[in-house]
Amino acid sequence: MTQRQDDKPGSKQKPDILSADIVAQSRLFKIEQLELKFSNGELRTYERMRGSGRGAVMIIACPDAEHFYLVREYCAGTHDYQLGFPKGLIDPGEDIMTAANRELKEEIGFGARRFIALKSLALAPGYFNATMHIVLAFDLYAESLEGDEPEPLELVRWCRSHSDALLQQADFTEARSVAALLLAQQYLEANPDVFEQTA
Amino acid sequence: MTQRQDDKPGSKQKPDILSADIVAQSRLFKIEQLELKFSNGELRTYERMRGSGRGAVMIIACPDAEHFYLVREYCAGTHDYQLGFPKGLIDPGEDIMTAANRELKEEIGFGARRFIALKSLALAPGYFNATMHIVLAFDLYAESLEGDEPEPLELVRWCRSHSDALLQQADFTEARSVAALLLAQQYLEANPDVFEQTA
Numbered sequence: 001m002t003q004r005q006d007d008k009p010g011s012k013q014k015p016d017i018l019s020a021d022i023v024a025q026s027r028l029f030k031i032e033q034l035e036l037k038f039s040n041g042e043l044r045t046y047e048r049m050r051g052s053g054r055g056a057v058m059i060i061a062c063p064d065a066e067h068f069y070l071v072r073e074y075c076a077g078t079h080d081y082q083l084g085f086p087k088g089l090i091d092p093g094e095d096i097m098t099a100a101n102r103e104l105k106e107e108i109g110f111g112a113r114r115f116i117a118l119k120s121l122a123l124a125p126g127y128f129n130a131t132m133h134i135v136l137a138f139d140l141y142a143e144s145l146e147g148d149e150p151e152p153l154e155l156v157r158w159c160r161s162h163s164d165a166l167l168q169q170a171d172f173t174e175a176r177s178v179a180a181l182l183l184a185q186q187y188l189e190a191n192p193d194v195f196e197q198t199a
Numbered sequence: 200m201t202q203r204q205d206d207k208p209g210s211k212q213k214p215d216i217l218s219a220d221i222v223a224q225s226r227l228f229k230i231e232q233l234e235l236k237f238s239n240g241e242l243r244t245y246e247r248m249r250g251s252g253r254g255a256v257m258i259i260a261c262p263d264a265e266h267f268y269l270v271r272e273y274c275a276g277t278h279d280y281q282l283g284f285p286k287g288l289i290d291p292g293e294d295i296m297t298a299a300n301r302e303l304k305e306e307i308g309f310g311a312r313r314f315i316a317l318k319s320l321a322l323a324p325g326y327f328n329a330t331m332h333i334v335l336a337f338d339l340y341a342e343s344l345e346g347d348e349p350e351p352l353e354l355v356r357w358c359r360s361h362s363d364a365l366l367q368q369a370d371f372t373e374a375r376s377v378a379a380l381l382l383a384q385q386y387l388e389a390n391p392d393v394f395e396q397t398a
Contacts, residue, residue: 011257012271014273014278014279015273017278019347023225024225024228025223026222026223026246027246028230028246029223029228029246029248031225031228031230031231033225034275035227036275036349036351039350040349040350042305042350047226047228067258073325074213074214074237075322075324075325076235076246076247076325076326077322077325077328077329078324078328079213079216079326081317082321082324090344095305099311119366120375121320121372122277122372123276123373123374124276125277125279126276128277129278132374142296150235151237151238151241154211167318173319174321174323175321175331175374176374178318179375179377182381182382182385
């Protein structure tokens with residue numbers, strides 16, 4: 001154990017990947033087994049998921065200074081309905097903001113004229129290489145696109161001043177939505193004039 | 200699209216699971232294919248990962264009112280080193296706080312006499328049923344346990360007042376660590392006397 005008072009990343013020597021093999025595969029998932037040699041000579045077998053590498057977006061869409069939009073959607077992993085921010089994979093050829101605008105139109109029936117990128121989040125980097133870009137959206141306008149959802153998503157308009165109640169909500173638990181909420185609140189409190197600007 | 204001004208969860212009727220089959224499997228991962236019938240009659244095929252159901256803990260350990268501990272660890276999913284809070288799976292028979300104390304001893308060489316649960320976070324509920332319990336730890340004491348890490352983790356002591364710098368750090372991106380940092384800051388700012396209490 002090394003203890004450091006401050007921080008300079010990037011000094012660690014990565015383990016060597018001695019071999020990498022796909023050991024299981026389905027329509028959506030690809031599991032890779034890695035044989036690793038750490039810089040101290042330790043040998044280990046790891047597994048990781050190979051993703052599409054396309055990245056995803058999550059959008060906090062603000063119709064005004066006091067509200068944002070959430071959707072309630074079926075989640076197969078937990079077999080229940082979860083409340084969260086609109087999100088989706090970036091399509092081939094799209095940039096982040098184009099994908100964000102498309103997802104908004106598909107999921108909540110609005111486009112946005114102005115986006116601000118907050119932070120890019122990793123899922124669980126021990127096992128996945130999946131990045132989600134968190135963006136704020138302003139200057140909304142009504143426009144719908146057909147999505148691939150099996151049923152209409154439930155749209156929920158939430159009061160920014162009731163964010164603590166949202167954190168208490170039993171169906172608002174996804175780490176990326178929680179991080180997005182807190183990052184957005186932090187940004188909007190520090191930049192209250194963002195609502196007065198125009199695209 | 201249904202628009203609602205306030206929120207009452209639990210009213211949605213879940214889809215029926217017509218069949219569930221394991222379609223791919225490795226040492227760590229199990230992929231299940233679901234045939235679903237939504238309440239509007241739509242039929243869809245989904246895939247999800249079956250987890251151990253054991254849950255995990257992530258710990259923000261505070262040696263004093265001004266600092267917390269981070270670790271820098273190799274992540275196979277991204278093949279790089281990531282900075283984050285100590286974390287790990289709950290072992291069979293352990294409760295959340297016992298697991299948190301064991302992980303602290305294994306990863307940073309401290310135990311803790313007092314824990315406060317902040318929130319339980321889901322990974323990506325569309326695909327996983329994985330819960331991580333975020334806890335604060337106080338009243339630390341030096342004690343080490345042998346972990347299963349291939350190399351010693353790098354321990355980083357971070358100033359609470361420099362949390363914004365941590366959010367800018369290129370290797371601090373895991374959604375659960377970002378959510379944990381912001382939840383901890385919110386709690387500690389609202390409860391400054393938590394450092395004066397004893398176990």
